Amino acid sequence: xxxIKNLHAKIGDKEILKGINxxxxxxxxHAIMGPNGSGKTTLSxxxxxxxDYKVTEGSISLYGDDLLDLAPEDRAHKGVFMSFQYPVAIPxxxxxxxIKTAINAKRKVEGKDDMPxxxxxxxxxxxxxxxxxxxxxxxxxxxxxxxxxxKKRNEIFQxxxxxxxxxxLDETDSGLDIDALKTVANGVNKLRSKDNAVIVxxxxxxxxxxxxxxxVHVLSDGKIVKTGGKELAxxxxxxxxxxxx
Amino acid sequence: MPTKYTENxxxxxxxxxxxxxxxxxxxxxxxxxxxxxxxxxxAISKKKNEPEWMTEWRLEAFRIWEKMEEPDWANVDYEKPDxxxxxxxxxxxxxxxxxxxxEVDPELLKTFEKLGISLDEQKRLSGxxxxxxxxxxxxxxTFKDTLNEKGIIFCPISEAIEKHPELVKKYIGSIVxxxxxxxxxxxxxxxxxxxxxxxxxxxxxxxxLSTYFRINEAxxxxxxxxxxxxxxxxxxxYLEGCTAPQRDENQLHAAVxxxxxxxxxxxxxxxxxxxxxxNSEGKGGVYNFVTKRAIAxxxxxxxxxxxxxxxxxxxxxPSCILKGDNSIGEFYSIAVTNNHQQADxxxxxxxxxxxxKSTIISKGVSAGKSQNSYRGLVxxxxxxKNARNFSQCDSLLMGNECGAHTFPYIxxxxxxxxxxxxxxxxxxxxxxxxxxxxxxxxTEKAIxxxxxxxxxxxxxxxxxxxxVEAQKLLEIxxxxxxx
Numbered sequence: 001x002x003x004i005k006n007l008h009a010k011i012g013d014k015e016i017l018k019g020i021n022x023x024x025x026x027x028x029x030h031a032i033m034g035p036n037g038s039g040k041t042t043l044s045x046x047x048x049x050x051x052d053y054k055v056t057e058g059s060i061s062l063y064g065d066d067l068l069d070l071a072p073e074d075r076a077h078k079g080v081f082m083s084f085q086y087p088v089a090i091p092x093x094x095x096x097x098x099i100k101t102a103i104n105a106k107r108k109v110e111g112k113d114d115m116p117x118x119x120x121x122x123x124x125x126x127x128x129x130x131x132x133x134x135x136x137x138x139x140x141x142x143x144x145x146x147x148x149x150x151k152k153r154n155e156i157f158q159x160x161x162x163x164x165x166x167x168x169l170d171e172t173d174s175g176l177d178i179d180a181l182k183t184v185a186n187g188v189n190k191l192r193s194k195d196n197a198v199i200v201x202x203x204x205x206x207x208x209x210x211x212x213x214x215x216v217h218v219l220s221d222g223k224i225v226k227t228g229g230k231e232l233a234x235x236x237x238x239x240x241x242x243x244x245x
Numbered sequence: 246m247p248t249k250y251t252e253n254x255x256x257x258x259x260x261x262x263x264x265x266x267x268x269x270x271x272x273x274x275x276x277x278x279x280x281x282x283x284x285x286x287x288a289i290s291k292k293k294n295e296p297e298w299m300t301e302w303r304l305e306a307f308r309i310w311e312k313m314e315e316p317d318w319a320n321v322d323y324e325k326p327d328x329x330x331x332x333x334x335x336x337x338x339x340x341x342x343x344x345x346x347x348e349v350d351p352e353l354l355k356t357f358e359k360l361g362i363s364l365d366e367q368k369r370l371s372g373x374x375x376x377x378x379x380x381x382x383x384x385x386x387t388f389k390d391t392l393n394e395k396g397i398i399f400c401p402i403s404e405a406i407e408k409h410p411e412l413v414k415k416y417i418g419s420i421v422x423x424x425x426x427x428x429x430x431x432x433x434x435x436x437x438x439x440x441x442x443x444x445x446x447x448x449x450x451x452x453x454l455s456t457y458f459r460i461n462e463a464x465x466x467x468x469x470x471x472x473x474x475x476x477x478x479x480x481x482x483y484l485e486g487c488t489a490p491q492r493d494e495n496q497l498h499a500a501v502x503x504x505x506x507x508x509x510x511x512x513x514x515x516x517x518x519x520x521x522x523x524n525s526e527g528k529g530g531v532y533n534f535v536t537k538r539a540i541a542x543x544x545x546x547x548x549x550x551x552x553x554x555x556x557x558x559x560x561x562x563p564s565c566i567l568k569g570d571n572s573i574g575e576f577y578s579i580a581v582t583n584n585h586q587q588a589d590x591x592x593x594x595x596x597x598x599x600x601x602k603s604t605i606i607s608k609g610v611s612a613g614k615s616q617n618s619y620r621g622l623v624x625x626x627x628x629x630k631n632a633r634n635f636s637q638c639d640s641l642l643m644g645n646e647c648g649a650h651t652f653p654y655i656x657x658x659x660x661x662x663x664x665x666x667x668x669x670x671x672x673x674x675x676x677x678x679x680x681x682x683x684x685x686x687x688t689e690k691a692i693x694x695x696x697x698x699x700x701x702x703x704x705x706x707x708x709x710x711x712x713v714e715a716q717k718l719l720e721i722x723x724x725x726x727x728x
Contacts, residue, residue: 048683049682049683050679051679052675071682071687072679072682072683073682073683073684073685073686073687076682076683076684076685077685080683081683082683084680084683087680088674088676088677088680090677090680090681090694090695090698091698091699092697092698092699092700092701092702093694093695093697093698093701097694098684098694101686101690101694102681102684102685102686105684105685105686105687105690106685109685141698158684162684162685
């Protein structure tokens with residue numbers, strides 16, 4: 001599904017990614033772990049198409065289509081989704097209105113009319129139930145005054161609504177207490193299928209107790225330095241990042 | 246690689262966005278030679294078949310105006326109009342007197358269609374009665390019968406002068422006196438048309454009353470005069486909206502609007518203003534110097550809602566004189582400026598009665614090289630016990646070359662007054678745009694979404710059909726082709 005080959009990227013003059021290779025198949029969950037500054041967030045931002053980062057070498061493709069030529073919204077239409085570490089607030093725009101706009105933007109590109117209101121409402125109710133969010137939440141301004149847990153649940157709710165092929169969860173566990181973490185992880189697990197894939201970017205292994213990965217990659221200084229199964233996360237937790245350096 | 250779309254580029258796109266409604270209606274019109282003197286004032290009055298008292302009233306205004314100087318305290322910078330280079334009267338040669346839309350000039354109907362406000366549709370869908378002002382003369386008046394049944398008078402002001410002189414004489418200039426300011430004096434001398442509305446005691450107007458203003462003749466100043474009277478216990482919602490064709494010459498617009506709200510009555514006055522703002526170099530565009538004021542008697546309520554997207558220079562402060570006890574004044578405003586537009590707009594809330602309440606919600610959106618100022622006054626008189634005001638002024642900036650300014654003035658002479666003022670300034674950030682992009686929403690749509698969210702509290706105050714049009718205007722004013 002997703003193929004990353006020899007990816008180099010920099011921000012300003014600073015090279016952050018120094019040759020990443022990664023192949024992800026449908027149905028898989030990959031965890032990317034690493035210390036601060038190892039390039040985890042850069043990797044997710046580059047896949048999603050954030051313009052602050054300049055790709056100097058290498059390629060990223062989704063089902064054979066080169067993603068690097070595409071604007072972020074076009075990547076989204078092809079099925080790339082990123083759960084943000086710090087979701088931004090858009091005051092005055094409700095969660096419902098935002099998701100409606102996003103869904104209809106994609107449908108427009110696909111040559112479809114706007115989703116009928118009844119269908120949209122039904123879908124919203126189903127997904128809200130699945131993720132365990134209260135309906136009153138849907139009429140609040142997007143991320144405006146949300147708690148850390150609410151923000152992350154809202155990200156997963158959007159993921160549920162947009163049904164992406166390739167979801168990247170960027171430090172979705174940061175700032176969550178254990179209950180919120182479980183809720184979010186359960187949501188993600190319910191959305192897993194043989195047709196989609198998930199990249200879980202995290203600092204700690206505790207999230208991986210709930211979202212169990214097929215592969216764990218350790219990122220250090222812009223390179224994947226170790227790859228293993230889910231047990232690698234535990235080993236890493238026990239030995240610390242110094243162990244892989 | 247996709248082109249990097251920074252705020253600076255966004256700003257450039259916005260600067261290049263041409264006026265969407267820039268077209269010109271090809272209807273023959275008759276106009277006066279340029280210049281202003283007593284003779285011209287008399288000629289305008291004569292053209293309108295006005296009675297002697299009206300002619301005299303205009304002449305007195307002209308004499309007052311002659312002694313006044315153009316004000317320059319507003320935070321705007323423009324070339325002062327040459328008042329002797331303006332033609333003060335323009336009327337269509339084929340002045341139609343119409344019973345139905347079929348009789349309206351097809352060119353005119355085409356214009357409305359382009360604006361997406363075709364009369365037919367408006368009539369059918371929204372039940373809006375319209376007194377359309379194209380240039381200076383009203384060309385169609387609809388729904389007269391329904392209004393007649395209720396005793397509501399809704400007509401061009403020239404007709405009111407002829408048919409209801411007692412009402413006009415009593416109220417014209419009573420809230421905005423001829424001596425009030427330079428432009429009000431000028432308007433009083435030369436106003437060519439406008440709307441008049443009277444709602445009798447206890448009558449709730451069953452439909453939204455609406456006027457579409459347009460300026461249509463190159464070099465013609467437009468001086469509208471609007472007078473609304475809501476008698477005791479009555480209610481009316483009044484809509485004023487406009488767009489104008491593209492042109493290079495600056496156009497002066499100096500309107501006066503007076504609202505009289507008697508005991509227990511309510512007027513809701515909504516405006517969508519989309520006059521030609523000038524091109525991306527700041528050339529052309531309408532100068533909009535407007536005096537709008539309302540007086541509220543006991544237990545009455547006034548609500549001004551405005552969406553300002555057009556004009557090169559705007560100078561406008563819809564105000565409320567809360568004279569009666571328990572009267573309420575509200576001001577909800579969205580002002581969008583782009584390119585080289587300059588807006589200095591706000592309100593005045595003058596609390597004179599006891600237990601008077603006012604609310605001010607002002608939202609300014611600035612893009613390009615524009616300057617957007619909120620200027621507001623809250624004054625509490627010494628006899629006004631328990632006056633309350635809440636003001637909120639929010640500014641949203643796009644790019645690095647525009648400006649947002651807030652000038653709140655508060656004067657209280659009574660210690661029981663409670664006044665609150667809140668202000669925020671924010672910027673549409675790369676983070677917000679990227680977040681939207683990542684969800685599949687392109688930058689243009691994302692800006693529209695963010696601006697609409699920012700303006701929501703005000704948009705919600707507009708009548709439904711108007712809100713949809715206003716939302717469309719906000720998007721048109723701010724969207725740019727994405728790089």
